[in-house]
Amino acid sequence: MRIAVLALDGLFDTGLAVTLDSLGAANKLAARLPGVTPRFDVTVVGVRKRVRSGHGFAIPVQAITPDLKPDWVIVPALGATTPDLLIPALARADVKQATAQLQTWRAEGALIAASCIGTFLVAEAGLLDHREATSTWSLAPLFRQRYPKVSLDESRMLIASDIGVTAGAAMGHLDLALWLIRRASPELATLVSRYLLADIRSLQAPYIIPNHLAQADPLMQRFERWARDHLKEGFSLQQAANALATSARTLQRRCQEVLGKSPLAYFQDLRVERAQSLLHGSGLDLEAIAAEVGYVDGATLRALLRQRLGRGVRELRADLR
Structure with missing residues (x-):
């Protein structure tokens, strides 16, 4: 499975790290399961040559080229956790370029996965219109106001649709990674979740x-x-x-x-x-x-x-x- 992780300036450090660590663990643990051969070919890409995380760490990214044809694109969250920070962030030139790239990838057949505030980028691209989705529960009112064509259910942790999957707040990145692993191999996902002491949660409701x-x-x-x-x-x-x-x-x-x-x-x-x-x-x-x-x-x-x-x-x- 070819996966492109789209990194943008100011992203949520933990979201990127837990995504990469979970998929990396899956690749290592797959060798321990007889007959399980899924391999996650993960590439971190950026619309800019230099990307820094929300905590200022440099993130090595590859350029997006025409020959990059991912099966899945993962959009980690930006670190803008309040409306007064998020709305200007969505207006940034690199974010607009990223949403255009999501449209291109989707038109080429890629599936899109996003967690937390990353779901806002998918919605900005219009890819969630007339579909069910979830997002970070704390920004649900802003999401509804900004994307009235999306059927939002922030009580759920994961919602799959024909264009991919959306996941809930913050540590929803982990739920999303485990969900992707489970699609490839339920047995492998169980093993990864045991090693990480984590499992997919079905609801955000208890945390709202x-x-x-x-x-x-x-x-x-x-x-x-x-x-x-x-x-x-x-x-x-x-x-x-x-x-x-x-x-x-x-x-x-x-x-x-x-x-x-x-x-x-x-x-x-x-x-x-x-x-x-x-x-x-x-x-x-x-x-x-x-x-x-x-x-x-x-x-x-x-x-x-x-x-x-x-x-x-x-x-x-x-x-x-």
């Missing part, structure tokens, strides 16, 4: 901080504060809208635009977050925790936690020890 997402919009900030004060009560869209001096329709629309979900779904996110906190440090049993977050019994809360986080109560308590 609802408060962070609400900061992207003043109305959402006010809604979040109101919701936290009313977690013990049953949710009423009209009651929330009245308290915020807006219409139910406006609250519904803004919540969908900024957070990609309904006000009720966000309200439930806050309930889940509060329940997790109480599971960790309160000493309350499940029935008491359910009452604290507005559910009539523990069974309902148990089902919600399983649905949202992919783990049961016992697993969540064990995770937090």
